[in-house]
Amino acid sequence: MGPSEVDYYAFTIMLLRWFGMLFAGYVILILMLRISNYYRIKRCPNCSGELKRAQRTGSDRFVTLTTLGIIPLKRYRCYTCYWEGRALEIKNTRGRSKDEEKD
Ligand SMILES: [Zn+2]
Secondary structure, eight states: OOTTOOOHHHHHHHHHHHHHHHHHHHHHHHHHHHHTTTTBOSSOTTTOOOEEEOOOOHHHHHHHHHTTTSSOOEEEEETTTOOEEEEBOOOOOSSOOSSSSOO
């Protein structure tokens, strides 16, 4: 191995490590977002009207892909003020109460 040769092996390992650390940080960030329930909404953020599921668009699938499916964002639409956006699954407070919402 001459002095002008680049140690590609060490370079690759370094790159992989750097990428792995970045990826781990990214996953932790998504997990924290998921746990914090930041995206969980129950009613329309605009007028607190009732929300209904709307058809997913291509950008929704892209978001699901970029969050590695950790944050199951769904598209909702408000039929009172026509607000539309992505949010985590809305907790169904009325009616059934199975494992969640124990008293
Ligand atoms: Zn609304």
